Amino acid sequence: MKTLLLVDGSSYLYRAFHAMPDLRNSANEPVGAIQGVLNMLRRLHKDYPSDYSACVFDAKGKTFRDDLYPEYKANRASMPDDLRVQIEPLYETIRAMGWPLIIEEGVEADDVIGALAKQAEKEGIRTIISTGDKDITQLVNENITVVNTMRDAFRKTDDVLDIAGVENKFGIPPSKIIDYLTLVGDSVDNVPGVEKVGPKTAVKWLTEYGSLDNIIANADNIKGVVGENLRKALPWLPTARELITIRCDIGIREHFDELIPKAPDKPALLALFDHFEFRGWKRDLDKLPDGATAPLIENSVLPTVEELSGQAGGDYSPDTRRLYQTILSDSELEPWLTKLEQAALLCFDTETTSLDPMQAKIVGVSFSVTPGEAAYIPLTHDYFDAPPQLALTATLAKLKPILENPDIKKVGQNLKYDMHVLANHGITLQGIAHDTLLQSYVFESHKGHGMDELSERHLGIAPISYESVAGKGAKQVSFSQVTVEVAAEYAAEDADITLQLHQALYPQVTVSDKLRFIYEQVEMPSMQVLQRMERNGVLIDSHMLNRQSNEIGLRLMEIEKQAYELAGQPFNLGSPKQLQEILFGKLGIKPLKKTPSGAPSTDEDVLHELALDYPLPKVILEHRSLAKLKSTYTDKLPKMINAQTGRVHTNYNQAVAITGRLASSDPNLQNIPVRTAEGRRIREAFIAPPGSQIISADYSQIELRIMAHLSQDAGMLTAFANNEDIHRATAAEIFGVDKAAVDNEQRRYAKVINFGLIYGMSAFGLAQNLNIERGAAANYIERYFARYPGVKAYMENTRALAKQQGYVETYFGRRLWVPEINSANVQRRNGAERAAINAPMQGTAADLIKLAMIAVDQWLTEQKLQTKLIMQVHDELVLEVPEHELALVKQTLPVLMQEVATLSVPLLAEVGVGNNWESAH
Structure with a gap:
């Protein structure tokens, strides 16, 4: 055949133009697109x-198609001059290589290809x-196959x-x-589809209904927003289908005997390659015997880096499948600025110090604005012999209008970090549309969300690791010391991979309205609020703190002395081995x-239990607690004050806990103890x-209010509803007495029972916590469930649901995965069941506090107040409020927090004011 x-x-042609460096000959004529297409x-x-x-x-x-729809391809920018001047020389070279070249007026290349393919099929040609x-x-x-040879680097x-x-x-x-x-x-091509209908929905509908015509016929049966959008689009769909359909019935002048490859025109090619200064190809052409029938020089190679020296265009990668460009000149930057300004969605990444x-x-x-490119x-690589680079200040000034334009949509991986980096250079990132870190977190919270891991999991691509570029451990160098050639491949890949990850992950998030809400209305806006909060410090x-540190140090010395007396000898309180010898050897504790x-x-658990009967474990626990406070907070916090701002700036890790709770780090402001006097003093x-x-x-x-809503226990x-003390009400039920x-x-x-049971506490755990007999604890639990049967039913139903689908959901639809819910290991399975309940x-609660944070931030912005959000700690928001705004904020803040959601029970937000955190708490 x-x-x-x-x-x-x-x-x-377009892909080669944007992928290749800005190659030019000595006459300063652009030749990069020509080179890319010919090599393909x-x-x-x-x-x-x-x-x-x-x-x-x-x-x-x-x-x-333009007659059918005047807006067809209206969003496309006019052809760049540097590309336009390469077209005729490219046509001439293709013909000289022996390739038949076809251009048909009034139709597109797709239509010509379709007509020729169908004609070939009739004549038994594959x-x-x-x-x-x-x-x-x-x-x-069966007879027509599509290949993409200008493949990406991976x-x-x-x-x-x-x-x-x-x-x-496509599915x-x-x-x-x-x-x-x-x-x-x-x-x-600027052909609208059905609003909000992406690949997943389209495939789902076509699988269910079989065809577009059947989907249209059943439009009234499709529910939700997408159904409404479908019905609105019905008058347009026939036109859209006609625009997208390739015309295979156009008249084609060529016959197949005219499409037999010809021998290359060697003199013409030598002159063209000489003019383009493709010296490597010219050498190979000289080796080709006269009269050879190959339509192109099969053993040809690309120009070497040495051959390209002296030409504009910067570094050149010999792999034309890698559509990455290193920008080292203003002439290379300008086309990219235009491309970024016109992009429907641009992905960017920063490499930093x-x-x-x-x-x-x-x-x-x-x-990156196109996958694979x-x-x-x-800008500031500063190793020995680093090539000349664009000026940092001037280049950022050119990028600033793009990065600050809210109409130019951006995607990135962990954009909160990049927002800070840009802010360090006076740029306020706007137009943030997507973050692949958060897409993964919403879609699969129980898995890792690093870019490399996501790429391997969703794209089947193992990206270049940071360690392979910058080294690791003591030998790791600053990114500014990485050579531009190596850094460019790594950094461009990051942007490209992130864009591809967005295309892979976003449809999976938006297939569910609940997940979409969590992503678009909770996590994405939270990310921007958190960045501002982190920046506020x-x-x-x-x-x-220094005084407290000294006082704790003195107290630790006293505790050590006390421990030595109880042990009968000095020992290292921080050594588990020495402590084992003292407790279980010398003192004979079981x-x-x-x-x-x-x-x-x-x-910790062992020492807490032993402390009920023995004094030394109690002393050890006190020593551990104070030593941790000293090393983590009183010693460390003063050293973490930013020299420029005079404040401490924590980092809120958004994609860590499967429950949606934030994790604070560097420093961790969420784990300062509040039950000890020393912990409370740190808050002062x-x-x-x-x-x-x-x-x-x-x-x-x-959490108890949420339990009431989820369980619907009467x-x-x-x-x-009656604003009763829930613990007093529970005690009255369990102990059978009047509330008074x-x-x-x-x-x-x-x-203890109220909070313990929502964490899945067993009778054994309750007995330990209350220091009572296990039988008594079991009796209390039995009475509790008898008085609150809705809670028991909720727990049983939640366990069953978790076992069935592998996850449970929050009130707002966040998926909370419990991977070990069906584990054969009893301990792990029981732990997963407790997690599923809580x-x-x-x-x-995590969703609520994020929504509250968003609402408060929005209100502060709209009212142009000077009040700042400075911390979020579990269910608490902490603000720094000028005294002239105090009354307004104190009055409005609880209202905003209470109105972010409507549950079956009222939400209650309590507000405190003071000159420090502890006095306000």
Whole structure:
């Protein structure tokens, strides 16, 4: 069976122009697009031998589609001059190489390709179409295959789309591609689809209804917003389908005997290659025997770096499949600035001097607007013999209008960090549309969310690691010391991979309205609020902390002396081995459990239990607690004050806990103990500046209120509706007394039970916590569930649901994964069951505080107040408030927090004011 090879020249022309460096000959004429397309053609005839071939380009002027829809391709920028001047020389070179070249007026290259492929099929000829345009996959059948040879840097083989390949890539067979594209639209050609309908929805509908016509016929049966959007689009869909459908019935003048490759015109090619200064190709052409029939020089090689020396265009990668560019000149930057300004979505990444977001400075910036294509702008690489780079200040000034334009949408991986880095250079990033870190966190919170891990998991690509570029451990160098050649490949890949990850992850997030809400209305806006909060920082009284540190140091010395007396000898209190010898050897205390190595354990749980009967473990626990406070806070916090701002700036890690709770680090402001006097004193060092006060606002008994809502238990709902003391009400139920008769000990028991059970506490755990017999604890639990049957039913149903689907949900729809819910290991399974019960409450509380944070931040911005959000600690917001705004903030803050959601029980936010955090709490 003979083969026809058809090349979509227009598709590759644009891709080559944007992918290649700005190569120029000595006359300063651009030749990069010519070089890229010719090399692709060389590969094609080598990898896909054929009997017939043709390179097809779009003609100038309008086509029938412009008459059908005047806005067709209206979003495309006019052809750059540097590309326009390369077209005719490219045509001339392609013809000189022996390639038949076809340009048909009034139709597009796609239509010509479709007509030739269908004609070939009738004549028993197999067709291979080389293109980067997904529209052409509608032609694929048993005799027509699509390949993409201008592949990206990661794939070792071409994209080959036969029938199975199309179905694997799109989730539907080629016969449904037209219907699929009609639904999702084609942003490249400015053909609208159905609003908010992406690939997942389109595939789902086509799988369910079979065709676009059947989807239209059942439009009234499709529910939700997408159904409404479909019905609104019904009048438009026939036009969209006609625009997307490739016309295969146009008249073609060529016959297949005219598409037999010709021998290259060697004299013409020598003159052209000489003019373009493709010296390597010219040498290879000289070796080609006269009269050879190969349509291109199969053993040709690309110009060497040495051959390109003296030409504009900076570094050159010898792998034309790598569509990455290193920008070293203004002439290279300008086309990218235009591309970024016109991008529907641009991905960017910063390479910096530090992981500390408040200290980091830019070394370079990378961008990508099309998968497989990216650019890196090195700015401050300062190693010996580093090439001349664009000026940092001037280049950032050119990028600033793009980065600060809210209408130019941006995507990145962990953009909160990049927002800080840009802010360090006076740039306020706007137009933030997506973050792949948060997309992964919302979609699969129980997995890792680093870019490298995401790339391997979702793209099957193992990216270049940072360690392979900068080294690791003591030998790791600053990114500014990494060579530009190596850094460019790494950085451009980061931007490219992130863009591809967005395309892979976002459809999975938006397939569920609940997940979409969590991503778009909770996590994305939270990220921007957190960045501002981190940047605000918190004022610390370092002198007070230094005094506390000295006092704790003296107290630790006293405790050590006391421990020595109890042990009968000096020993290292921080040594588990020495402590084992003292406790279980010298003092003869019976070990409660062992470490994995078989030694008696001295962990916190063991010491707490032993402390009930022995004085030394109690002293050891006090020493550990104070030593941790000293090393973590009183010693460390003063050293973490930013020299420029005079404040401490924590980092809120958004994508850590599966429940949605934030994790504070460097320093961790969420784990300062509040139950000890020393811990509370540390909070006294978090102060307001002169003329301001600290306001603390937190949700009261939020997880119990959420339990009442989720379980719909009548008793709990009534207690909260009547604004009763829930612990007193529970004590009255359990102990069978009037609420007025409940004493403090009974209320304490009830409080432990209330909070313990929502964390899945067993009778054994409750007995330990209350220091009572296990039977008594079991009796209390039995009475509790008898009085609150809705809670028991909720717990049982939640366990069953978790076992069935592997996750539970918050009130707002966040998925809380419990991977070990069906584990064969009893301990792990029981732990997963406890987590499944508590996660919806803890997760809903996390969602609520994030929504509250967003609402408060929005209000502060709209009212143009000077009040600042400075901390978020679990269910609490902490603000720094000028005294003239104090009354307004104190009045409005709890209202904003209470109105972010409507549950079956009222939300209650309590507010405190003081000149430091502790006094406001």
